[in-house]
Amino acid sequence: MAKRIESVDFLRGFTIAAMILVNTPGTWSHVYKPLLHAEWHGLTPTDLIFPFFLFIVGISIYFAYKNKSNSVETYKKVIIRSLKLIGLGLVLNWFTPYFPFIGEWETLRFPGVLQRIGIVFFISAVLYLNCSWKTILAISCSVLLGYWLFLGFMILPEGISPTFDRAPNNWAMYIDSNLLGSHMWKTDYDPEGFFSTLPSIISCLFGILVARLLDNLNNRVYLLFGTGLLLLVSGYIFNIWFPINKAIWSSSFVLVTSGWGTLILAIIYYFTDIKSIQIGSMLKYAGMNAITVYFLSSFITSIFYQVKIGENDNIHSWIYTTIYTHDFMSDKFSSLLYALTVVAFYLLLGYIMYRKKIFIKV
Structure with a gap:
């Protein structure tokens, strides 16, 4: 596509800015609940951020x-x-500050945000290069359904019934604990764990499918709105049987977050790409170097x-404490x-x- 789609860069930049916002409070002891x-x-607004990014990876x-x-070569x-x-x-x-010694092998966490993005990108790109959109849609629906059936109905070893709750008999937690051991974020689960990476791929594949729709819109933005509403309603209905849950990346979570992502993209697309209203340029510029900005923010925060x-x-x-804490401001506002x-x-x-035309492709 010769012309960049402004709304995609805007949404990518917004997502990166939101990632940085929720990852760098002044103190974790005082944070507003939506963050x-x-x-x-x-589901909180913070839970939308990572699936939005995977959704945008699919569009890209x-x-x-x-x-x-x-x-x-490809x-x-x-x-x-x-x-x-x-x-x-x-x-x-x-380099994470949450472990006592830098580089200590016994506590080095293997999963992570960028690791998941890398795995999801690889699998999604391979599927896109080899499958039609109908096949990708069929794979997506099959994985979401199969993930629910496995987590909800497959009996664990020794005849233990499964659960969606945070418990040892949650399949996602059980598999991660046995595969990763001490190399997890928490002792019992990891939000970017091995098994929950499977449905997170679908968040990316939905991005690919929405991008195909976006590429053939011809200004029929109502198609984007309709797709977003369909995903959203499907996800909230599915929530009845499979609760919305980011930690295990439940199938309902995939549908709802993809729905919100599509609706927000549709709104931004209408104003920026159809009406040519320039909004949030600073976010757009950050979106053009999204991985670089995210990596630097995380690395410098660790330092x-x-x-x-x-x-x-x-x-x-x-x-x-020196600059931001004052008696006339609440702790949460200072943070x-x-x-x-x-x-x-x-x-x-x-x-x-952007001004210096520096675009680092990872």
Whole structure:
């Protein structure tokens, strides 16, 4: 496609900004509830962020590879990009401030956001290069249905009945615990675990299908709205039998988040691509270097947590307590203000990279 679709860059930049916002509060002790994940079942605005990004990865796959042949060179690029994403994710985990020693093998977390993006990108790209949209839709529906049936009805070893709750007899948690052991985010589960990666691929495949629709809209934006509403209603109905849950990436979660993603994309598309109203340019610029901005924000945040200032402070806590904590502001507002400052910094970085025509492809 010769002309970039403005709404896609905008939504990608918005998603990255939201990721940074929820990942860098001034203090985790004081955070507004919408900026936290649901404790288990349920959905908050924060729970929409990661599936939105995978959804956008699917859109990007469609436009990047729609004219590509199934050549060795194409697959080589797909593999290399996937490995880069997985490698960058492992680097971030190696530097994470939440483990006592940098690089300690026994506690190194294997899963992660970038690792999941890398795996999802690889599988989705291969499917897109080899399957028609009807086959991709059939695969998506089959996986969502099969995932529900497996988690909800497949008996665990020793005759134990399965559950969707946070318990040892949850299949997603059971498989991850046995495969990953101590290399998980929590002792009992990982939100980017092995088994829940399977339905997360469908979030990306829905992005591919919506991108195909987007590419053939001819300004019929109501088709996007209709698709979004169909996904949304289907997801909330499915929630009756399979609760919306980000931690295990439930099938209803895939449908609902893809529905919201499609509806929000439709709104942005109407204003930016049809009406040519320029909104949120700073978000658009960050979206053009999304992975770079996300990686830098995560990496620098880790450094800020680890570099000590005095006996009791690190860079992060010193900046927060010195600049952002005041008697006339609530703790939650101070924490949010810190996060907004971090977001503003990386949006500015995205703008500078755009002006200097720096576009880093991972």
